[in-house]
Amino acid sequence: MIFRVFDKDELKKLFNVMVSANKVIGPVEIGRDRDNKPIYAFNEVKSFDSVRLDYTTTKLPAKRYFLPFKENLATFSLDADDWQKKVDYNIDRPFIFFGLHACDINALNKLDKVLLGSIYPMPYYAAKRENMFIIGLDCTPQPYCFCRSMGADTALHGFDMFITDVGDLYFVEILSDTAFNFLKNIKTAEPVEDDHIQYMKVVSEKNKKFTTHVDTTDLTKILDMEFQSDVWKQWGEQCLACGTCSKVCPTCYCYGVEETIDINLHGAKKTKFLYSCNLIDFAEVAGGHNFRPERHSRLKYRYYHKHRGFVEAYEESLCVGCGRCGEACLAGITVPEVIASVRGEAG
Amino acid sequence: MNDPTPVRTYLGVPLYRPRVAFFEFSSCEGCQLQILNNEATLLDFLSLVEVVNFREAMKERSDDYEIALVEGSITRGDETGRLKKIREKAKVLVALGSCACFGGVNQLKNRFGLDWVKKEVYGDSPIETEYVRPLEDIVKVDLKIFGCPVKKEEVENIIINIAIGKAIVHPKYPICTECKANENICLFDLGEPCLGPITRGGCNSWCPNSRFGCWGCRGPAEDTNIEQMKKIMKEHGFSEDTILDRLECFGGFSSYAQELRKK
Ligand code: SF4
Ligand code: SF4
Numbered sequence: 259m260i261f262r263v264f265d266k267d268e269l270k271k272l273f274n275v276m277v278s279a280n281k282v283i284g285p286v287e288i289g290r291d292r293d294n295k296p297i298y299a300f301n302e303v304k305s306f307d308s309v310r311l312d313y314t315t316t317k318l319p320a321k322r323y324f325l326p327f328k329e330n331l332a333t334f335s336l337d338a339d340d341w342q343k344k345v346d347y348n349i350d351r352p353f354i355f356f357g358l359h360a361c362d363i364n365a366l367n368k369l370d371k372v373l374l375g376s377i378y379p380m381p382y383y384a385a386k387r388e389n390m391f392i393i394g395l396d397c398t399p400q401p402y403c404f405c406r407s408m409g410a411d412t413a414l415h416g417f418d419m420f421i422t423d424v425g426d427l428y429f430v431e432i433l434s435d436t437a438f439n440f441l442k443n444i445k446t447a448e449p450v451e452d453d454h455i456q457y458m459k460v461v462s463e464k465n466k467k468f469t470t471h472v473d474t475t476d477l478t479k480i481l482d483m484e485f486q487s488d489v490w491k492q493w494g495e496q497c498l499a500c501g502t503c504s505k506v507c508p509t510c511y512c513y514g515v516e517e518t519i520d521i522n523l524h525g526a527k528k529t530k531f532l533y534s535c536n537l538i539d540f541a542e543v544a545g546g547h548n549f550r551p552e553r554h555s556r557l558k559y560r561y562y563h564k565h566r567g568f569v570e571a572y573e574e575s576l577c578v579g580c581g582r583c584g585e586a587c588l589a590g591i592t593v594p595e596v597i598a599s600v601r602g603e604a605g
Numbered sequence: 606m607n608d609p610t611p612v613r614t615y616l617g618v619p620l621y622r623p624r625v626a627f628f629e630f631s632s633c634e635g636c637q638l639q640i641l642n643n644e645a646t647l648l649d650f651l652s653l654v655e656v657v658n659f660r661e662a663m664k665e666r667s668d669d670y671e672i673a674l675v676e677g678s679i680t681r682g683d684e685t686g687r688l689k690k691i692r693e694k695a696k697v698l699v700a701l702g703s704c705a706c707f708g709g710v711n712q713l714k715n716r717f718g719l720d721w722v723k724k725e726v727y728g729d730s731p732i733e734t735e736y737v738r739p740l741e742d743i744v745k746v747d748l749k750i751f752g753c754p755v756k757k758e759e760v761e762n763i764i765i766n767i768a769i770g771k772a773i774v775h776p777k778y779p780i781c782t783e784c785k786a787n788e789n790i791c792l793f794d795l796g797e798p799c800l801g802p803i804t805r806g807g808c809n810s811w812c813p814n815s816r817f818g819c820w821g822c823r824g825p826a827e828d829t830n831i832e833q834m835k836k837i838m839k840e841h842g843f844s845e846d847t848i849l850d851r852l853e854c855f856g857g858f859s860s861y862a863q864e865l866r867k868k
């Protein structure tokens with residue numbers, strides 16, 4: 259890894275270089291909530307001034323750019339006795355992601371394991387993923403953030419460069435040639451001892467700001483032991499089976515596929531849409547049998563996939579602790595509370 | 606209406622073209638209008654089915670039909686008889702829209718005494734009116750198409766599926782599922798009420814897309830947590846009346862609303 263430092267004014271120059279020839283996605287404010295708090299989203303940005311470097315967490319992850327909520331997988335043209343299939347991976351150019359937090363970068367790293375690392379990589383994801391240039395950005399832990407508990411508070415890979423605000427300067431970690439070449443467009447310097455000290459100070463200050471923690475010690479075993487626990491039923495009673503938690507989750511990838519025929523009967527489409535294991539028919543099979551008709555069993559399996567099944571398969575959990583699901587859940591169901599309640603039963 | 610096109614084929618296989626009739630009872634006829642509304646696809650639509658009865662669109666009428674698409678709720682004695690006759694003739698009876706499925710906006714009057722309603726609406730020249738009932742209170746309904754109004758894309762898809770013999774499935778999940786996929790800001794974040802968490806999807810979160818809270822026109826989703834919905838409304842500072850107004854508006858939640866009123 260190469261480190262550099264640069265003056266704060268230089269960032270705008272870097273942005274302008276990038277935006278002149280690329281599509282840039284960055285955090286912007288899209289409105290205010292009822293308490294006048296800003297609502298953030300990852301949108302296309304054309305001007306540096308609209309990028310909110312101080313953003314907290316976007317309501318939705320940048321999912322639409324790598325796992326669209328709805329995606330056309332194939333179109334068919336149908337003639338009297340012949341048909342043709344056209345597949346489009348739905349990406350026509352690279353995207354620069356200007357300012358992803360560590361949790362969201364780690365989420366992509368986790369998705370890669372499933373969607374790229376399996377025997378059948380998903381080409382729709384791979385095509386988009388290969389066309390992502392990622393600039394990471396440091397953040398300030400919010401009351402709902404528990405990324406540190408999930409080991410996702412720092413990103414070790416999965417970005418091209420990662421920028422940390424160290425007071426008067428930006429400290430940047432460089433992981434790719436492309437990033438290195440981009441930085442040639444602005445004035446940067448080799449960090450000196452003082453910069454390293456300042457960087458370490460910023461990191462340790464940040465670590466003190468986490469207020470929410472999840473104890474993951476022996477969690478897979480505890481989940482196994484508490485499979486029949488009544489706490490699941492209590493959470494199930496609260497759950498609305500709305501699927502919002504999966505939709506806002508940067509690591510949820512489950513989907514359904516629908517085939518539709520155009521009304522002129524000359525065309526057809528295969529459409530993928532992201533689904534959620536909390537929805538009533540997630541485990542309904544042909545013939546109508548539903549393996550998980552009850553809300554609590556579906557909610558439980560969401561936790562089992564993330565904190566048990568995935569850990570067994572990949573030695574890490576399928577949760578980066580971004581806190582989005584808990585913030586978005588109208589029923590107030592949060593990961594830290596659910597896991598604490600399950601652990602409470604065990605202890 | 607003349608037969609506009611010869612029999613259609615799908616991948617070389619000729620399709621059976623069912624004879625379809627539209628009927629309306631007490632309603633605003635908005636659902637039928639939705640179907641006529643789609644000029645770009647109307648001819649294709651008409652080539653898949655043979656419409657033999659559609660008062661809003663044609664003069665000719667025939668009593669020889671297989672599929673009856675029935676709009677509106679039942680609110681007069683004579684309507685009951687007419688509906689039963691349609692049921693006898695139709696192989697498949699489809700309730701088209703929320704009035705037909707649940708009573709619709711019309712059923713709001715069921716909350717009040719009929720005498721008061723007659724006086725309020727018709728003044729000194731009262732006409733016959735009964736409590737509003739959905740079609741299935743009177744006859745067997747084979748298929749419901751939800752919505753006030755129905756969504757034309759959904760009706761078209763259903764017609765295509767009927768034509769090619771594919772099963773018709775409604776979304777079982779609530780509006781929130783579509784709303785999140787459309788990346789809307791949640792109305793509760795903006796301080797507005799919304800029945801999205803308990804209402805059946807399928808409209809592609811029509812109202813929240815325009816920053817209006819859902820009023821539940823498509824009735825309950827298949828796993829409805831009304832108790833939690835009540836709590837959420839309360840936590841966000843909305844009165845019991847706010848939720849009741851919405852639950853009662855289209856009739857889909859009438860059993861829940863009655864429960865609430867009893868308490
Ligand atoms: S946990 Fe919350 S967000 Fe997830 S399905 Fe249940 S109510 Fe919806
Ligand atoms: S489960 Fe919740 S906290 Fe964990 S990554 Fe998904 S949205 Fe974030």
Ligand code: SF4
Pocket residue numbers: 504509510511512533534535536559560561563564
């Ligand atoms: S099973 Fe549930 S928790 Fe796991 S990825 Fe799918 S939607 Fe997310």
Ligand code: SF4
Pocket residue numbers: 780781782784785789790791792793799800801802810813818819
């Ligand atoms: S606006 Fe309504 S439908 Fe959309 S997420 Fe919020 S509650 Fe659900």
Ligand code: SF4
Pocket residue numbers: 752753780804805808810811812813818819820821822823824
């Ligand atoms: S959002 Fe609600 S009220 Fe609006 S069309 Fe859909 S179901 Fe009906």
